[in-house]
Amino acid sequence: MSYVLQQLMNAFQLGSIYALIALGYTMVYGILTMINFAHGDLFMVGAFLCFVAAVSLELSFVPVILISMFGTALLGVVIERLAYKPLRQAPRVSAIITALGVGLFLENLTLALNPYPKQIPQLMSHTTWTILGVSISSLQIFIIVLSLLLMLILDLIVRKTMVGMAMRAISWDKAIAPLMGVPINLIISATFAIGAGLGGAAGVMYGLAYPVIDPYMGIMVGWKAFISAVVGGIGNIRGAMIGGYILGMVEIMVVAFFPSTYRDIVAFALLLALLIFRPYGILGKPYPQKV
Amino acid sequence: MENREGVFNKIRQFWGRLMHVRWLLPALLGLVFLASLVIHHFDLLDLYVQLVLMYVGINIILALSLNLINGYMGEFSVGHAGFMAVGAYIASWLTVKVFPVHLTACLFPLAVLAGGIGAALVGLIVAFPSFKTRGDYLAIVTLAFGMIVKSAIENIDVLGGPRGFLGMEKLSTLPWVFFWAALSVWAIRNIVYSNFGRGVLSIREDEIASDLMSVNTKEVKIIVFVVSSFFAGIAGALFAHLLQFISPRAFDIIKSTDILIMVYLGGIGSIAGSILGATIYTVLLEVLRPMGVWRMVLMPLMLVMLMIFRPRGIMGLKEFSWFIPVRDIFASIRWREKRGGR
Numbered sequence: 001m002s003y004v005l006q007q008l009m010n011a012f013q014l015g016s017i018y019a020l021i022a023l024g025y026t027m028v029y030g031i032l033t034m035i036n037f038a039h040g041d042l043f044m045v046g047a048f049l050c051f052v053a054a055v056s057l058e059l060s061f062v063p064v065i066l067i068s069m070f071g072t073a074l075l076g077v078v079i080e081r082l083a084y085k086p087l088r089q090a091p092r093v094s095a096i097i098t099a100l101g102v103g104l105f106l107e108n109l110t111l112a113l114n115p116y117p118k119q120i121p122q123l124m125s126h127t128t129w130t131i132l133g134v135s136i137s138s139l140q141i142f143i144i145v146l147s148l149l150l151m152l153i154l155d156l157i158v159r160k161t162m163v164g165m166a167m168r169a170i171s172w173d174k175a176i177a178p179l180m181g182v183p184i185n186l187i188i189s190a191t192f193a194i195g196a197g198l199g200g201a202a203g204v205m206y207g208l209a210y211p212v213i214d215p216y217m218g219i220m221v222g223w224k225a226f227i228s229a230v231v232g233g234i235g236n237i238r239g240a241m242i243g244g245y246i247l248g249m250v251e252i253m254v255v256a257f258f259p260s261t262y263r264d265i266v267a268f269a270l271l272l273a274l275l276i277f278r279p280y281g282i283l284g285k286p287y288p289q290k291v
Numbered sequence: 292m293e294n295r296e297g298v299f300n301k302i303r304q305f306w307g308r309l310m311h312v313r314w315l316l317p318a319l320l321g322l323v324f325l326a327s328l329v330i331h332h333f334d335l336l337d338l339y340v341q342l343v344l345m346y347v348g349i350n351i352i353l354a355l356s357l358n359l360i361n362g363y364m365g366e367f368s369v370g371h372a373g374f375m376a377v378g379a380y381i382a383s384w385l386t387v388k389v390f391p392v393h394l395t396a397c398l399f400p401l402a403v404l405a406g407g408i409g410a411a412l413v414g415l416i417v418a419f420p421s422f423k424t425r426g427d428y429l430a431i432v433t434l435a436f437g438m439i440v441k442s443a444i445e446n447i448d449v450l451g452g453p454r455g456f457l458g459m460e461k462l463s464t465l466p467w468v469f470f471w472a473a474l475s476v477w478a479i480r481n482i483v484y485s486n487f488g489r490g491v492l493s494i495r496e497d498e499i500a501s502d503l504m505s506v507n508t509k510e511v512k513i514i515v516f517v518v519s520s521f522f523a524g525i526a527g528a529l530f531a532h533l534l535q536f537i538s539p540r541a542f543d544i545i546k547s548t549d550i551l552i553m554v555y556l557g558g559i560g561s562i563a564g565s566i567l568g569a570t571i572y573t574v575l576l577e578v579l580r581p582m583g584v585w586r587m588v589l590m591p592l593m594l595v596m597l598m599i600f601r602p603r604g605i606m607g608l609k610e611f612s613w614f615i616p617v618r619d620i621f622a623s624i625r626w627r628e629k630r631g632g633r
Binding site: 029035083086087090091093094095096097098100101102103104105108109111112115219220223226227230234261262263264265268269271272275276279280281 | 361367420423424427428430431432434435436438439441442443445446453544545548551552555559584585587588590591592594595598599602603604
């Protein structure tokens with residue numbers, strides 16, 4: 001029993017990180033119907049910014065995570081302005097390929113600047129409590145609570161503020177929203193900034209939980225977060241959160257009860273099964289096809 | 292300025308006329324095939340150059356086969372390396388473990404064929420989800436499929452698991468690679484311009500409408516996935532016998548992304564585009580090799596620039612007249628005249 005609870009705790013930790021990254025995918029998709037494949041690499045950049053801020057600038061935890069979030073948010077906006085904005089009217093696929101190209105660029109630029117994997121130092125004191133035979137570290141609690149807090153803030157932003165209303169308006173109808181006075185470019189930039197910032201925060205947390213970081217770490221984690229976004233129903237913010245937790249749960253539970261090399265097979269087979277029975281994800285709505 | 296335009300026009304006219312000489316393509320193909328035989332036999336070219344040429348050939352097969360799904364049928368498949376892996380592992384297993392040692396060179400085409408057929412069978416499995424799911428969701432299905440193949444191979448100990456599989460002889464030679472590349476160009480060109488190919492294109496334009504026009508969309512999807520994965524498997528088999536070492540990591544998402552880039556660099560829905568895209572991408576990567584890591588920084592940058600200034604890729608739904616059947620050329624000329632001769 002305590003083993004299962006222990007794994008549940010780990011699953012929550014991994015799921016929180018997936019959910020935070022999945023939010024970036026799903027927000028951009030909801031607004032631009034474009035898959036931002038560079039998002040996983042923004043997550044990686046977030047982890048590297050954390051490393052730079054913690055080791056070279058020797059900052060403490062709070063400024064480190066702020067620097068990472070603002071840095072990735074800025075990077076997200078710059079990428080959107082330079083690479084994606086010219087392609088808004090182009091075929092959808094060219095935007096996707098551009099995103100893949102931007103992702104490769106970020107990976108290889110980081111690789112060229114940091115040829116070796118880096119280790120993120122411990123930024124906060126570790127205490128481990130044992131409750132009911134389950135050992136819980138302060139870091140785990142911290143990751144879970146902080147990501148839930150960030151998601152709550154995001155949910156509030158989207159539902160209660162003017163910016164959120166504008167975002168929802170654009171995702172509802174991109175052509176009409178500007179006519180109603182919605183500054184579409186500004187809102188799209190804001191979306192990229194928020195999504196990338198969450199990705200950067202996820203990068204810091206990932207770096208704290210699994211301290212060795214390398215430039216290619218964003219690929220696998222990014223694709224998995226994308227899968228969580230799709231499982232939840234892409235374009236749906238709460239769906240992305242649920243999808244992230246589901247994927248984290250599945251991955252950890254597979255490793256807990258099967259040989260660890262089966263992780264990807266079982267996780268992805270389950271996802272395929274889910275997509276066969278619910279082709280539009282858990283919270284996604286099947287859009288009617290018009291003839 | 293005027294002079295330069297005149298020269299440009301002349302070149303274009305000449306190019307147009309060249310493209311309309313129908314016998315030139317078979318003649319060229321025959322010549323290149325002969326050249327490849329001679330080069331291989333007498334080692335006329337540097338081995339490194341030969342290697343790059345073979346990579347170009349393999350990448351042409353890969354790009355073309357992916358173009359069939361992504362460009363002509365308009366789906367978005369991102370797990371192409373998975374099919375390639377199946378073909379590579381089946382063919383290598385055959386040549387190393389099954390075939391008698393002294394016969395491997397003669398039986399190599401059979402191994403390649405078997406790799407292609409195995410990949411095609413796997414492609415059949417992927418075709419079924421494509422009936423219900425479309426767009427990004429189908430992308431996920433293919434992506435997950437690619438990852439499943441990779442981790443399945445990692446769990447099969449007979450195939451070396453994560454350590455990889457080796458022991459293949461270097462059986463992929465310039466003539467063989469050229470032969471298979473030419474075969475795939477021929478086959479895919481004939482599929483695309485056949486009656487069946489119109490069905491494939493109609494799915495890209497509008498699936499519901501093509502269903503109403505009595506295109507059997509399920510059958511079309513199955514056949515397209517099977518044909519595409521067949522050629523990906525063949526490319527994988529050739530790749531394995533060129534590199535002489537394969538590991539599951541060689542067929543991960545990065546490889547799939549490479550193929551995607553080649554297709555979209557060349558332009559979707561264009562055979563010439565895929566050939567150009569694969570050639571330019573492969574050769575450019577090799578030419579920039581002295582730059583070290585920075586070539587991998589420069590390459591994506593160029594890709595992004597290309598996409599911004601030419602979103603449809605180099606060829607983008609255009610085609611060399613060489614690959615278009617005569618009746619189609621006449622049909623398009625007649626159509627243009629009807630519209631008022633532009």
